[in-house]
Amino acid sequence: MRGSDERTGSLFSYVNLDARVRRDHPLRPIQEIANAALGDLSADFSALYPPRLGRPSIPPERLLRAMLLQAFYGIRSERQLMERMEFDLLFRWFVGLGVDDAAWDHSSFTKNRDRLLAGEIAGKFLRAILAQPRVKRLMSSDHFSVDGTLIEAWASTKSFRRVDGDDNDPEGPGRNAERGFHKEKRSNQTHQSTTDPQARLYKKGDGQPAQLCYMGHALMENRHGLAVDGGVTQATGTAEREATLAMLDRRPGRRRITLGADKAYDVRAFIGQLRARRVTPHIAVDGHLSKLGKPRSTAIDGRTRRHPGYAISQRCRKRIEEVFGWIKGAAGLAKVKVRGRAKVDAVFTLALAAYNLIRLPKLLAAPA
Known part of the structure; x- marks a missing residue:
């Protein structure tokens, strides 16, 4: 008998997220390793979030798990991550959100992320993963x-301008007007990016463009x-x-x-x-x-x-x-x-931790 395609919303929903994720899913052992490392960082989280001061924030453990998902799946932006969190049960299960919990606003997520990364949590998280006994024996x-x-x-070459403001710019409308680099000698001593002042113009080898x-x-x-x-x-x-x-x-x-x-x-x-x-x-x-x-x-x-x-x-x-x-x-x-160098450093270090996490399940499952 053919099933009906009629769509009706149910009054109550009883969805067990853990039952929806298959037993052999690769995120299961990754979540286990990450949760053990996050448990070791509880004191560091408490130091970043003083008790009885302000409204409750996004839990830092959930914030870090969401950032790991962003690295695992190559999600380009926080806005796209929150959209994925809204409908993807796998993402909700990994982060720790319930089916009926609302996903965070992307701007709130970004503010809480920057606050967390400013506390050098990324480096501590990497070290906490490596300090686990079953991981340590692999190294x-x-x-x-x-x-x-x-x-x-995250800056355009057009933003690389003279510090003294004496640029050779042609007249043009708009904030993205043409830049006059002709016969201009540019160096990090005389020029600086107006978008990211800590970035440097550099090339690693001959024949490669400086960026x-x-x-x-x-x-x-x-x-x-x-x-x-x-x-x-x-x-x-x-x-x-x-x-x-x-x-x-x-x-x-x-x-x-x-x-x-x-x-x-x-x-x-x-x-x-x-x-x-x-x-x-x-x-x-x-x-x-x-x-x-x-x-x-x-x-x-x-x-x-x-x-x-x-x-x-x-x-x-x-x-x-x-x-x-x-x-x-x-x-x-x-x-x-x-x-900014500090934020780039934190994101890069967290990506190193994510790389280790995707490799550890197979290494731990391999026979000794």
Whole structure:
């Protein structure tokens, strides 16, 4: 017998969200790991939200889960995320909203998100995930890799104007008028973006266009390729090495480790600073030719290059590109949607935590 297509609204609804999500859904183990990490951050949340002061805010745990969904599914904006939250039962289940609970207004979500990220919660959340005993046993404590990548700022090149206001602009209507860059020498010393003053005009290699950007950094353990630390700095020629030393100084313990990296880190002063920190530099040799045709003198000695572990580190270090590839492609951070180094740093660090979360279920399910 054919079923009826008649549409009638029911007076009461008894929908069990947990029953609507299949038992083997990949978000189930991810939610379990994330909830354990959020439980460890309860004291930090309490410090950000003083008791008996103002109206109740969006629960920070639900806020962070919603931000994780935004990274998992590559949702472009908070407005689109809230629209998806309105009708998607899977999203409601993961975040913790009931069927009859109203989704938040996108502007309220953004204000609460900025307040949460200002408290360095993203970095603490990443560390809380890695500190769980079953996750900690997956990671190497001796072998690491490091690299940096450019993240395009949420600012147009037209906003890069002279600090003294003496721009060579043709007459034109509208706020998006043409900019006169002809015969104009632009640099970060004389120019600044009016949209995002902390962004810097930079290019990472010859033949590439210069763009307003930040530089993201990640420290990865070599056993399973999990990101253990990261952050964002302004884009400069020395930012990668400076950020690496800062991340090494934050690591617990001072046991000897190895560090793989590409040839941009083959700098004698940097290698000396690594050895002072009991870090063996498994760094690719920068052997490019000078203008006179002579190969550049490398800072990596022959004893290090002859060791079998050096070749292994050179193979493993390339896996860090998978981290950057997922963050820029799936999570949508090829061009960041926030302004200011602090906010970009928090969003980037949360994306590192999201990358770890999508990989952990399979790693934890694999036989020991």
